[in-house]
Amino acid sequence: MQRAGHDNGLIVFKLERERPAFATHLDQLYYVKDKYVRQYDFNTKNDVGVLSVRKLGSQYVPPRTLSFNPAERAVAVQSTHDGGIFDVATLGRETAAGSDLKDSTLDGKRGAGNCAIWVARNRLVVLVKSTQASRPYDHSTTKIKYFSR
Amino acid sequence: MIEIRDLSNAVMKTIKSPVQANELFYGGTSNVLITTSTNVVLYDVQQQKVLSELAASPVKYVVWSPDNQMVALISKHSTDPFAQDRFLRV
Numbered sequence: 001m002q003r004a005g006h007d008n009g010l011i012v013f014k015l016e017r018e019r020p021a022f023a024t025h026l027d028q029l030y031y032v033k034d035k036y037v038r039q040y041d042f043n044t045k046n047d048v049g050v051l052s053v054r055k056l057g058s059q060y061v062p063p064r065t066l067s068f069n070p071a072e073r074a075v076a077v078q079s080t081h082d083g084g085i086f087d088v089a090t091l092g093r094e095t096a097a098g099s100d101l102k103d104s105t106l107d108g109k110r111g112a113g114n115c116a117i118w119v120a121r122n123r124l125v126v127l128v129k130s131t132q133a134s135r136p137y138d139h140s141t142t143k144i145k146y147f148s149r
Numbered sequence: 150m151i152e153i154r155d156l157s158n159a160v161m162k163t164i165k166s167p168v169q170a171n172e173l174f175y176g177g178t179s180n181v182l183i184t185t186s187t188n189v190v191l192y193d194v195q196q197q198k199v200l201s202e203l204a205a206s207p208v209k210y211v212v213w214s215p216d217n218q219m220v221a222l223i224s225k226h227s228t229d230p231f232a233q234d235r236f237l238r239v
Contacts, residue, residue, distance in 0.1 A: 019210070067175070072156060088158045109158035115173035117181060124154040125181050125194055127166070127173045 021066040021077065030075065032063050037075060037091070037104075050091040055105040057081030071121040077104060083130060084114040151181075153194060167192060167199050174211035182220075184208040189222060205229060 002013040022031035029040040030050075037051040053063055057079030067076045073093075078086040089108025092101050102108075113126035151173070153162040168185050176182040179195040186207050191200040203222075210223040222229045 069156075074156065088154075088156075111154070111158055113152065117173050117175050119175065119177075119179050119181060119194060122155050123161075123179070123194070124156075124158070125173060126152040126154055127170055127183075128150045128152055129170070 016062060017064065021063045023066050023068040023075075025068050025070045030066060030068050032066055032077065035059075035062070037066065037077065039091070049101060051075065051077075051089055052101060052103045053077050053087060054103065056087050056110075057085060065115065065117075067117045067124075069118040069121065069124075074118070076116040076118060076124055078113070078116045080114075082112075084112060084128075086111055086113055086116040086126070088116070088124065151194065164194065164197055171207060174208070175213065177213075177217055182208075182211055203231070 002015060004011045004013070020032050022029060024030070027042045029042065031038055031040065032053065035052065035054045035056075036049040037053060038047060039050045040047045056063060056077060058081045061079060061081055063077045063079045065078045067078075069075070072090060074088060074090045076086055076088050078084065087104035087108045087110050089102060089104040111126065112128065112130075114129045115125075115127040117125050119125050151164045151166050151170075152160050153164070155161055166183065168183055168188065168190055171184045171186060174182040174184065176191050180191055180193050180200065183190045183192050184205075184207065187204060189203045189205045189208055191202070192198070193200055205222050206224040206227065208222045208224050212221045212223065214220070220231050222231065
């Protein structure tokens with residue numbers, strides 16, 4: 001968190017979204033922490049890493065959303081990096097020898113898009129905003145005006 | 150533009166979004182909630198049909214109840230709960 005003080009007041013910038021990308025299914029919570037998708041069991045409080053998303057997007061920007069597909073144990077993890085990218089990957093399973101941790105870049109598939117959501121076992125809905133690109137531009141011009149004051 | 154993809158990430162279908170979409174959220178099986186800066190639209194991607202529409206300030210998070218009967222739309226300054234049947238009736 002960064003703060004900038006001024007005679008007229010104070011602005012607070014958040015460098016990261018405070019709420020991580022997460023999804024719940026029954027008693028399981030799937031969330032992104034330190035570039036890993038982790039699985040947390042509400043009952044046993046067991047917390048394990050199930051997928052690496054290290055190479056998804058920028059090193060410093062955590063993924064924004066995570067959508068879980070319970071039928072296939074697959075996730076879609078989305079990052080705002082590069083105009084929006086996402087990885088689709090199935091999660092590793094815990095074995096007796098330890099968990100086989102997969103990497104979303106190596107074991108999954110990558111696509112471009114701003115939101116990626118599972119709506120059925122074999123259906124992922126992706127919003128592609130590159131075709132409607134007028135709004136962010138307006139936004140940045142108003143910001144520039146504000147800072148140069 | 151909205152793409153429908155399968156498990157192997159292949160594009161099965163491309164749909165033109167019915168509204169100027171900001172973000173997509175889960176809306177129940179085969180449905181998505183499309184948020185715009187003024188509205189939330191419940192959209193059936195299978196039939197490509199708008200099921201209902203609500204006025205709401207820009208939504209940041211959507212939380213469904215475990216039985217999928219209620220949904221909370223969380224925006225920057227407010228949280229609005231809606232019953233799914235009310236959503237469908239609007």
